Amino acid sequence: MILVTGGTGLVGSHLLLNLLKAGKNVRAIHRKTSDLNKVQQVFSYYIEKEEASKLFNKIEWFEANILNIPALTKAFKDVTTVYHCAAMVSFNPGDDKQLRKVNIEGTANVANLCIGKKIEKFCYVSSVAALGSSLNNNLITEKNYWNPEEDHSDYAISKYGAEIEVWRASQEGVPTIIVNPGIIIGPGFWHEGSGQIFTKIDKGLNYHFPKIAGFVGVEDVVKAMRQLMESPIFNESYILVSDNKSFKEILDSTATALEKPIPEKQLTTWILWIGWFFQKIGGFFGFKRQISKHTVNSLFSDSKYANEKIKTAIDFEFEPISAVIKNTASQYKQDQAG
Incomplete structure (x- = not known):
């Protein structure tokens, strides 16, 4: 049995579809307030609605919270493999304590159960935010170590802290994989995260900024996760970035795909x-x-990432982010049309 946390989010819902299409037995944790219909909606973007419904009904949904240890313990029954996608994402200064609680304490709970239940393999979805910065504007790699003296966002600190918990599990004998995606682009969550790019462009966003960052399609993220988990590789981390682009380029591409004015x-x-x-x-x-x-400060400082490690490890090729934006915009327009 495969356990997926955060199954109702962008990465989690796409991962569930990927696993189910491969015939895997999947249990997905969800909170009481989660909207499970969003998951079925994501499925319908890629397969016929009838087939989407059939696959969705194969998921063993389990109501739990990664901060609720008794419920989480029950969710681990008969589990052999864990994909930990659940996380809190916020850049609001007032959310620092909750970020640490969910992302660090929650991941510690998952890691402890992986250790106690002798899980065969554990995959954690981290972020490029948890990586160290570069010197002389060089590409950031998995070897760029975290400098605690630098200025980090509360979100970045929480993801780095979560990684420490995952590495602790690896030291206790749990084979682990950490992926560090850039900004993830994909359909289905138009009022959250990167989905807001499409919503705001559609509503007439007229501002852009020059910052360069790493971007990746959600399908590439889940494909890489599964390939790594089904490979003999363990106790490694991988940057998942398709392209390093400026936000101006991303916003311009989105506006063009949505047939809206380019932010000036x-x-x-x-x-x-x-x-x-x-x-x-x-x-x-x-x-x-x-x-x-x-x-x-971060909106005006560039961060560019290398992706050679993942390409070499599993012969992986990324879909260009321009194609990801075009496909996501097409789905956005269909959703808005009803």
């Missing part, structure tokens, strides 16, 4: 610093801040 105005540092200043003042009066100093 460039965000400047002084605009964001003014926004940060007023939100900081608002914080004294109980208003929630959504812009941190780290966010302002």
Whole structure:
């Protein structure tokens, strides 16, 4: 039995489809408030609705939370393989404690059960945010180690802390794989994460910024995860990035694919610093801040990533992010048309 945490998210739902199409027996953890219909909707993007419904009904759904150890323990019954996709993603300064609780403590709970249940293999979905920065604008690789003295977002700190828990499991005898995806693009979650790129462009977003970052399609992420898990490789981490692109290029490609105007105005540092200043003042009066100093700084610093390790390890080829955007935009338009 394969256990998937975070099965109702972008990566988790695509992973479930990938595993089910391969005939795997899958149990997926979900929270009480999770919308399972989103998973079936994702399935229908790739296969006929009737077949999507059949595969969806093969999932053994288990209501649990990675912070609820008794429920999580029950979810591990008869499990041999674990894909840990569940995570909290936030860049709001006020969410730092919850980020650490969900991403670090939650992953520690999963790791402890993997150790106790002698799980055969454990895959954790981390992030490029958990990697160290580069010197002299070189490509960031898996060997760029974390420097605690640098300025990191609370999200990055929580993902790095989670990785430490996974490596602890590996030292206790659990074969592990960590993947570090860049910004993941894919259909189905238009009001969350990168899905908002399509929603905001559709609504007339007119600002762009020059930052370069790593991007990858969600299908490539789950394909790489499964190939690594079914290979003899263990106790390794892999960057999953198809292309290093500027946000301007990504927004322009999205606008073109959606047949919307290309964003023309460039965000400047002084605009964001003014926004940060007023939100900081608002914080004294109980208003929630959504812009941190780290966010302002990071939007104008480039991060470029190497992907040679994964390509060499399993002879993997990425789909160009331009094609991913085009396909995702097509699905977005179909969804909006009803």
